[in-house]
Amino acid sequence: MVKLMIDGNQIEVPENTTILEAAARTGIRIPTLCFLKDLNEIGACRVCVVEIEGYDKLFTACNNVVKEGMVIHTNSRKVRNVRKTNVELILSQHNVSCATCVRSGNCSLQQIAGDLNIYDVPMMKQIPFPKGSKDFPLIRSYSKCIKCMRCIQVCDKIQGCGIWDVVNTGSRTTVDVAKVLRLEDSECALCGQCITHCPVGALRERDDTEKVFEALEDPEKIVVVQIAPAVRTAWGEELGLKPEFATVKRLAAALRRLGFDYIFDTNFSADLTIMEEGSEFLERLKHKDTEKFPMFTSCCPGWVRYVKGHYPEFTDQLSTAKSPQQMFGAVAKSYYAKILGVDPSKIFSVSIMPCIAKKHECAIPVMNDAGGGQDVDVALTTREVVRMIRSSTIVPMSLKEEELDMPLGVGSGAGVIFGATGGVMEAALRSAYYLVTGQNPDPDAFRSVRGMEGWKEAEFDLAGSTIKVAVVSGLGNAGRLLKSLRQGKVSYDFVEVMACPGGCAGGGGQPIHDGYEMAEERVDILYGLDRVNNLRFSHENPSVIKCYEDYLGAPLSEKAHHLLHTDHHA
Ligand code: HC0
Ligand code: SF4
Numbered sequence: 006m007v008k009l010m011i012d013g014n015q016i017e018v019p020e021n022t023t024i025l026e027a028a029a030r031t032g033i034r035i036p037t038l039c040f041l042k043d044l045n046e047i048g049a050c051r052v053c054v055v056e057i058e059g060y061d062k063l064f065t066a067c068n069n070v071v072k073e074g075m076v077i078h079t080n081s082r083k084v085r086n087v088r089k090t091n092v093e094l095i096l097s098q099h100n101v102s103c104a105t106c107v108r109s110g111n112c113s114l115q116q117i118a119g120d121l122n123i124y125d126v127p128m129m130k131q132i133p134f135p136k137g138s139k140d141f142p143l144i145r146s147y148s149k150c151i152k153c154m155r156c157i158q159v160c161d162k163i164q165g166c167g168i169w170d171v172v173n174t175g176s177r178t179t180v181d182v183a184k185v186l187r188l189e190d191s192e193c194a195l196c197g198q199c200i201t202h203c204p205v206g207a208l209r210e211r212d213d214t215e216k217v218f219e220a221l222e223d224p225e226k227i228v229v230v231q232i233a234p235a236v237r238t239a240w241g242e243e244l245g246l247k248p249e250f251a252t253v254k255r256l257a258a259a260l261r262r263l264g265f266d267y268i269f270d271t272n273f274s275a276d277l278t279i280m281e282e283g284s285e286f287l288e289r290l291k292h293k294d295t296e297k298f299p300m301f302t303s304c305c306p307g308w309v310r311y312v313k314g315h316y317p318e319f320t321d322q323l324s325t326a327k328s329p330q331q332m333f334g335a336v337a338k339s340y341y342a343k344i345l346g347v348d349p350s351k352i353f354s355v356s357i358m359p360c361i362a363k364k365h366e367c368a369i370p371v372m373n374d375a376g377g378g379q380d381v382d383v384a385l386t387t388r389e390v391v392r393m394i395r396s397s398t399i400v401p402m403s404l405k406e407e408e409l410d411m412p413l414g415v416g417s418g419a420g421v422i423f424g425a426t427g428g429v430m431e432a433a434l435r436s437a438y439y440l441v442t443g444q445n446p447d448p449d450a451f452r453s454v455r456g457m458e459g460w461k462e463a464e465f466d467l468a469g470s471t472i473k474v475a476v477v478s479g480l481g482n483a484g485r486l487l488k489s490l491r492q493g494k495v496s497y498d499f500v501e502v503m504a505c506p507g508g509c510a511g512g513g514g515q516p517i518h519d520g521y522e523m524a525e526e527r528v529d530i531l532y533g534l535d536r537v538n539n540l541r542f543s544h545e546n547p548s549v550i551k552c553y554e555d556y557l558g559a560p561l562s563e564k565a566h567h568l569l570h571t572d573h574h575a
Contacts, residue, residue, distance in 0.1 A: 008074065011031055012079055016031050018030060023069065024067075025067045036052050036053065036121075037520075038050040038114065039151075040067040040520070041202065042520075044162060045154060045155050046067050047154060054087055055078065056083055057077055058075075063083070089122075093123060095151050096126045097127075114151060142195055142210060142211050143188060146209070150205075156203055156208060157170065163481050164198055165481035165485075170184075194308070196480060196505055197210065197361040197514055198513050204520075210386050212392075213385055214385065217393065227267070227351050228355060229265070229266060229267040231270065231330070232269070233357060233360070233363075233424065234271060234531065236358065238531060243388070246402070248530055251401070254408065259394050259404060268409050272329075272415075272416020272421050273333065273414065274330070275429075275543070276416060278329045280549060282326040286324070298496070299322065299490075299496075303327070303328065305362070305503045306365060307362040308502040310365065311480050311504060312487070321573075326569060327571050329420075330381055331372050334354045334375070334379070334380030335375045336375075337352060338376070339374075339568055349377025350378060354379075355385060356384045357386075358387070359424070359515045361386060361514050363514070364386075369575075387512075387514050387515050388516060389514075391516065413548060415540075416546065417543050417546050419435050419448075419540075421531055424527070424528075425509075426510075429503075430474055434450075434474075435542050438467060445542060451463070451465060457506075459479045459481075459482035460482045462474070462497075473498050475499075475500045477500070477503075478507055479504070479506040486502075507522070507524025507525060508528070510524045510527035515527075
């Protein structure tokens with residue numbers, strides 16, 4: 006243990022504790038900007054400086070550890086002045102257009118400048134910044150980058166993609182795409198984790214809200230919307246709503262006020278995905294001698310982009326099943342268009358996703374199988390929908406819950422847990438068991454694939470055969486798993502991969518709580534929703550059963566193949 010004094014408090018903490026942590030233990034908050042625990046502890050912004058008696062210079066608290074007998078001042082006049090100057094220097098190279106910034110009100114730099122009483126930027130520099138693309142789903146505003154390095158670290162250490170790097174020198178130092186010139190030409194998976202870890206507005210998703218407002222105003226268009234599983238756990242966060250109040254039914258009410266004609270649930274098509282992907286897996290198992298294993302889930306477009314870009318030799322092992330987002334779009338513009346008796350082109354199909362890779366996925370040229378343009382016309386992130394609600398002056402606090410529409414608004418508990426790491430695997434195993442044995446298992450029989458660890462393994466008995474599965478979340482873990490498979494160190498039958506840590510609950514399109522990840526809390530909500538759902542099995546979803554009876558025939562039928570499966574090489 007180490008004894009020291011912080012702001013007059015005598016304390017004792019374990020060796021190697023950082024000054025930042027030691028202060029926090031005594032209830033003293035040292036402000037930070039670039040710091041992310043275990044990920045970015047480099048003192049780049051120099052906001053966390055403190056004074057240590059006996060030294061002229063100040064020290065950063067996030068990456069210096071305490072020593073026996075230290076006397077530390079975290080809030081002396083000298084500390085406050087230097088901190089203020091450091092933030093002014095950051096602001097001097099920052100495009101301070103706060104009122105029109107997507108992160109206004111949720112920006113750590115804005116917050117700290119306010120906290121430090123900075124109302125003027127005395128050393129403002131005019132720096133010519135490169136212009137980024139406006140069309141790619143991930144947008145970088147160079148003029149807003151504060152060189153905190155968080156995006157570099159998260160992309161490299163957590164996601165294993167290494168897209169960003171520091172470029173140039175002196176006042177022109179900035180963060181840009183490593184090796185290639187354009188982000189569009191890089192192997193960026195579009196997971197969006199660099200956005201959710203950016204403390205300012207230097208990274209954001211392409212804003213597609215205007216396209217949706219236009220469709221909502223068009224009397225010729227029937228605008229349908231699907232709500233992804235993980236969106237229901239998070240949409241209320243930025244609106245100040247408690248999770249138990251911010252239900253999917255209250256979101257449905259807000260979406261009706263926005264003018265959407267039919268409010269549906271991606272959980273419906275998650276159940277459909279299980280029927281197709283589960284059947285495909287059992288079919289592949291029948292040909293174990295000739296098929297390559299493991300089969301990988303294909304519902305996360307960040308993962309699909311990653312594997313195609315970084316480990317293309319595994320592309321054939323992806324399930325051919327489309328993601329629930331795309332299955333929903335194809336069904337909306339075929340089966341549902343038929344129910345309505347309208348041409349598919351009349352339907353404008355919107356999805357609300359916790360994800361930015363979904364914007365890329367819906368625009369893949371082969372994802373238009375229903376014949377009415379793109380099967381999903383626009384994919385919005387959770388954050389964009391919150392902005393639409395705000396800009397339309399809808400007050401969710403005053404809304405009563407409303408039902409989703411039928412028949413595509415019905416989803417099972419197995420569908421809802423898609424939004425959590427392990428959820429797709431668990432849902433698939435619940436139905437695979439039924440398809441093999443003709444009997445339902447205990448719905449919680451496969452709970453060992455739950456939990457936040459980045460790489461989980463389990464074995465289950467499926468009618469006498471042992472099925473070995475793995476579940477990974479975070480692309481860095483996915484890369485490690487693929488390397489181990491390549492080297493023959495591990496072998497599995499079925500692997501679920503989600504690009505974002507914790508699965509879609511921690512998706513790159515979710516509300517941002519700078520430096521604090523909400524994935525685990527949101528995952529708990531999803532499992533709670535599964536527990537209380539009357540339906541726990543995808544194969545018991547009455548709307549899915551009816552869709553097969555009236556339209557698709559059976560899982561893996563010709564029509565199902567045409568609408569619900571894809572060629573990942575296209
Ligand atoms: Fe997901 Fe999905 S679970 S990828 O995370 O599979 O984005 O929530 O909508 O499509 O269902 C995201 C979430 C989805 C899809 C579903 C899957
Ligand atoms: Fe890296 Fe993901 Fe950001 Fe792309 S979206 S640069 S892969 S963190």
